[in-house]
Amino acid sequence: METILETKNLTMNFGGIKALDRVDMDVRRGEICALIGPNGAGKTTFFNCITGIYPPSEGDVFIAPTEGKRRRINGLPVHKVTARGLARTFQNIRLFPDMTVLENVMVGRHCRTKAGVLGAIFRDRPTREEEKAVVTRSLAILERIGLADMVNTLARNLPYGDQRRLEIARALATDPFLLLLDEPAAGMNPRETDALEELILKIKDEENISILMIEHDMRMVMSISNRIVVLDYGKKIAEGTPAEIWENPVVIKAYLGEEFETGD
Amino acid sequence: MKRLAELRESLVIALWFMFLTFPILVIQVNTIEKTILWRWQNMLYVGLGSFALSFVWRYFLGKVGTGGRLRTEGEEDPKTRFLRLSGDPRVRRGAIAAAVLVALAFPLLSSTYQVNIMTTALMYVVLGLGLNIVVGQAGLLHLGYVAFYAVGAYTYALLYQHFGIGFWTALPLGALMATLFGILLGFPILRLRGDYLAIVTLGFGEITRLVLENWSEFSSGPSGISGIPRPGFFGLELNIQEATIYLYFLMIGFTLFTVFVTNRLQDSRIGRAWLALREDEVACQAMGVDKTMAKMTAFALGSTWAGMMGVVFAAKTTFVNPASFTFLESAMILSIVVLGGMGSTLGIILASFLLILLPEYLRAFSDYRMLLFGTIMVVMMIFRPQGIITNIRRTYEYHFEGKGNGAADKQA
DSSP states (O other): OOEEEEEEEEEEEETTEEEEEEEEEEEETTOEEEEEOSTTSSHHHHHHHHTTSSOOSEEEEEEOSSTTOOEEOTTOOHHHHHHHTEEEOOSSOOOOTTSBHHHHHHHHTGGGOOOOHHHHHHOOHHHHHHHHHHHHHHHHHHHHHTOGGGTTSBGGGSOHHHHHHHHHHHHHTTOOSEEEEESTTTTOOHHHHHHHHHHHHHHHHHHOOEEEEEOOOHHHHHHHOSEEEEEETTEEEEEEOHHHHHHOHHHHHHHHOHHHHHHO | OHHHHHHHHHHHHHHHHHHHHIIIIIEEEETTTTEEEEOHHHHHHHHHHHHHHHHHHHHHHHHHHTTSSOOOTTOOOHHHHHHHHHHSHHHHHHHHHHHHHHHHHHHHHSOHHHHHHHHHHHHHHHHHHHHHIIIIISOOOOSOTHHHHHHHHHHHHHHHHHHOOOHHHHHHHHHHHHHHHHHHHHHHHTTOOHHHHHHHHHHHHHHHHHHHHHOHHHHOGGGOEEOOOOOOBTTBOOOHHHHHHHHHHHHHHHHHHHHHHHHHHHTSHHHHHHHHHHHOHHHHHHTTOOHHHHHHHHHHHHHHHHHHHHHHHHHHHSEEOGGGGOHHHHHHHHHHHHHHOTTOHHHHHHHHHHHHHHHHHGGGGGGGHHHHHHHHHHHHHHHOTTOSSOOOOOOEEEEEETTTEEEEEEOO
């Protein structure tokens, strides 16, 4: 399978702390790749580095949205990375709480539309058509995500699980080729997690969007991901299929600590 | 039991106030005759007054805390009734028609003085709506808005002084100058937010005023520039009264124009980007909004209105000097935005009428008018912190058409 995201030697220093230490990894087209690791392993920093929120201290990030075209994207501002097709959600939900559900998704269409100030004032035909297309498209996304009956609710009034889904819907509105999910199942009950699994699989299969997700819920990671990458103290310590990772002693040691290894 | 505790607290407050005001209100020293007059009756008044006020205060505060009285079933919340009525197109059309009639008939029914005050109030409506783009929509706390107002006013004043340029030519030039200044200020502040942004804008406002005050060769310093002509009416000479009424109608036109433009901006791609920026800067960028551009446009467009109003201000007073552009002015416009309800057009219109007209009509209370004015603002912020009118998000109707086919139907 072809690679669509690749990091080479990715390093991020915060003062003296190496949050990421020469991480080489890749995501392939059409897969669900999970990024796991104990707390503080640098998973979210990894997301922030590839999406441009932090410029990496060293190393490179490459994307290949279409086959054969590889581009370096580190150093690009956040919105340009989004425009190139990487969309993300956040660990602590970061919706626009005082905007409606639909408006939240419509903001996601921003980088795919181009009406300017004059268009807004005069509302000429192209602007009206674009606006209509934005609404139709956003509604379609919400319907697929299952939030269609709440379009006019303020985002802050949504139940927790729906807020997480809305974040995904908003990310989908930017037309990504790779969706980065930062702990999508955090705080969800088992039923909500099942629905989320279903949704992620649906996005992968029906929309042809590859997924890279950080997740702590091992049951979910093991059941839906094709490949797992493990980070610990900013270093990649393992990579493989769920079955391989499940039995990898290095991973078990990272998660459970030294004494378990000796006791085994 | 709760009542008893309230009584006791009010009593303590009354005693405290009696103690505090004792030196000023009770003791009166006559330095010539070297006698002291003890005015004990004042202490009694202060005690009774503060006790009653504190009691009433507590009562209302308690009501706010519990969310008002419980409503019996079937009874309509006055707020939802208001929303339903204001959403009804017939009621809306009626209200707008009435407002237009009153606005048109106003100069015929009242004195030049009243018309003048109303013109000022309308200017603040436009300024409020302009600042609302920056503060209410994009969420950038801007404390130096008056600087752009000054830029507009001085553009007209200086252009007239040196080149004899008239009002109608100066109007777009003033707006343009203010926009350019907005972009200029935009550059250093792009990386700032919150408190830091507020301080930088505050500084910018003061710098502008100080430059105008001290650079005498450029702006003739504190003595200002006088003899600026009022707007011309197709070359006709107008006397002061006619000119006032003419300016009033011009301001009505400007206000309608501003309301139209800002409303359209609010409901556009740019407007949504601003709102998103206000709500969450990081998420907004991650959704593909160019933060720099969004902030710049908000600043530039907000400043445009200030520049336009600056030109109108110069034409209205026929005189500009730096004293008109103090921080107090910025604070006033910001109060209009906050009091009106951030982002709400109708709220800002009401708030500017309230804040500009109130001090005028409170003149009957002469010395106490600013005190009353301050009290009203404090009370407003305690009981309605969200502003007079909360901004209502636009809603969209959604129909399911068979399976999986969504059609959008917009509704204002």
